[in-house]
Amino acid sequence: VAKTSLTSPPWPEVKLPDPVEEAKYHAEVVQKVNKMIATGQYGRLFAVVHFASKQWKITSEDLIMMDNVLEAECGDRIRMEKVLLVGADDFTLIGRPLLGKELVRVEATVVEKTESWPKINMRFWKRHNYQRKKIIRNPQTVLRINTIEIFPGLS
């Protein structure tokens, strides 16, 4: 059969490697990463955490503010679960969708519990002599991320 411009797709054909070789390669990579974590060769760690219905990218010693009330008092340490991603300079650990609790540990402290700035909620209809004004203040909490730790427990 003659080869025309439509016999093969326009993108370059990619050959997948052997599954056995792939499994060996994966095991090698996993061992390397485990060794690196165990010896502590990583610098700063960052993590993507799902908290208060939002996903945050956090490192150590940074501030996060949420628009709700947590049940912890000022100065309490909180451990965050629901970690989606952890990364360092050379490697990243991606969870599907979450990472295990034996792998990552994210700790935070409640720094302050304040209220937001006074927001004005006003309704006005013209020519109907109708206006309502309401000042809304939401309670907010500020957290400071203390540490992000990882443990060598990959498989």
Next chain:
Amino acid sequence: RYVRQLQRLQLLFSPTAADARGARQFVEEAALDFARRHPDVVLYVSPRSGPAPTLVAEYLNGTVREELIASKTSEEIVQLATKLAGQSGLDIIRIRKPFHTDNPSIQGQWHPLTNKPSALTIQGPRLQPQ
């Protein structure tokens, strides 16, 4: 290591005014509990005959906040005091970002030339690899 940002709470009220009743009840009943629950806040109670009763809060960065407590029940004053105790002395204005980091990028900040092959490796109809 957590440091409470509230330095002092000054409760100024007059023993005879009618609108200071909640303040007087607070002083009689709940002030000791409040002081015990927040041991790192100094609570000054000073009766004086003057205008309306106020609760003055001073923070570690110097800001002073005054709140009126006239015609408020002692529970409301307790809630107010706990709210002030949890705040820090920053101004309550609109904050633009709900997060703040000192080191925003770890693996290197993205610029449009990351993850792109260099000019030596691309193969195209015009550019020959050297």
